[in-house]
Amino acid sequence: MSVLITGSVALDSVKTPLEEHHELMGGSASYASMAASFFTPVNMVGIVGSDFPKKYFELYRQHGINLDGLQVADGPTFRWSGEYEWDLNKRRTLSVCLNVFETFQPGLPEAYKATPYVLLANISPQLQMHVLAQVSGPKFVVADTMDLWIEKQRDALVELLRHIDCLILNESEAREFTQQTNLIKAGRQILKLGPKFVVVKKGEHGSLLFGNDMFFSAPAYPLEDIHDPTGAGDCFAGGFTGYLARKDRIDPNTLRNAVIHGSVIASYCVEDFSLTRLESLTQPEIKERYDLFQVMSRFEMS
Numbered sequence: 001m002s003v004l005i006t007g008s009v010a011l012d013s014v015k016t017p018l019e020e021h022h023e024l025m026g027g028s029a030s031y032a033s034m035a036a037s038f039f040t041p042v043n044m045v046g047i048v049g050s051d052f053p054k055k056y057f058e059l060y061r062q063h064g065i066n067l068d069g070l071q072v073a074d075g076p077t078f079r080w081s082g083e084y085e086w087d088l089n090k091r092r093t094l095s096v097c098l099n100v101f102e103t104f105q106p107g108l109p110e111a112y113k114a115t116p117y118v119l120l121a122n123i124s125p126q127l128q129m130h131v132l133a134q135v136s137g138p139k140f141v142v143a144d145t146m147d148l149w150i151e152k153q154r155d156a157l158v159e160l161l162r163h164i165d166c167l168i169l170n171e172s173e174a175r176e177f178t179q180q181t182n183l184i185k186a187g188r189q190i191l192k193l194g195p196k197f198v199v200v201k202k203g204e205h206g207s208l209l210f211g212n213d214m215f216f217s218a219p220a221y222p223l224e225d226i227h228d229p230t231g232a233g234d235c236f237a238g239g240f241t242g243y244l245a246r247k248d249r250i251d252p253n254t255l256r257n258a259v260i261h262g263s264v265i266a267s268y269c270v271e272d273f274s275l276t277r278l279e280s281l282t283q284p285e286i287k288e289r290y291d292l293f294q295v296m297s298r299f300e301m302s
């Protein structure tokens with residue numbers, strides 16, 4: 001089962017206390033598509049400018065990502081820059097230049113319209129809705145969001161929630177969106193707005209999955225070598241949705257496994273800048289870390 005992924009395709013500049021890199025391949029759709037590609041074929045929807053390096057198209061293709069829905073427009077590619085503190089959970093956005101994204105209103109290629117699984121990676125909820133409206137009868141729709149849209153396009157985000165199956169957001173966004181300090185209450189409150197499932201990511205502390213009849217708390221992988229946390233959330237969403245598409249079932253155990261596979265891909269992503277680590281990631285490495293997640297969370301009565 002394939003997955004349609006829309007979101008930003010960007011050139012990022014990232015500064016951590018130890019390193020600084022410019023014009024890196026990034027964007028929510030880039031990270032999410034690469035992550036999902038480890039599980040299932042991907043139909044990408046996005047836009048880049050004429051300055052987007054050609055070698056990146058090749059990289060997507062090598063990972064089974066269909067680029068028929070990736071427009072190349074005159075003008076510069078979307079650019080984002082951010083800076084991390086010593087606490088790598090804390091990030092400051094330094095600049096966002098929408099560039100070719102400013103007027104982006106994609107029409108889906110005919111062959112994309114029947115894609116059964118959809119991931120609306122982080123981009124404005126209006127654009128997410130515009131893409132979703134063109135997909136006919138999807139089986140399962142996941143959306144990611146960020147504080148910017150909670151603050152600037154709240155009504156559009158609330159409307160989107162009525163049309164999706166699962167919302168993914170991080171803990172500060174869940175608190176801000178619901179005005180709740182308690183994450184359990186926040187998760188339950190979002191469920192009442194439409195989605196059947198909500199995933200709250202807690203950065204290096206794992207994640208929580210809420211459903212009307214289920215709750216799952218996933219541990220975090222105890223990583224020591226974090227070089228760049230950029231894209232971890234997008235990789236989580238891509239790995240999560242890609243895994244569901246591969247299994248083509250939505251039940252509590254498959255959802256729990258999807259959370260763990262999302263966490264595994266995210267844990268590899270942060271080991272290097274941009275998509276560098278994912279370029280060389282192998283299935284045995286995914287399996288190895290998945291097994292470790294299982295061992296870490298298993299306990300029996302003593």
Ligand code: AMP
Pocket residue numbers: 007008010011012026027028079080096122123124148229230231232233234235
């Ligand atoms: P994450 O670290 O998972 O929050 O995602 C980081 C990625 O999101 C970067 O590669 C950015 O290019 C992209 N990004 C940042 N701001 C936005 C935005 N407003 N809309 C879409 N993508 C964005």
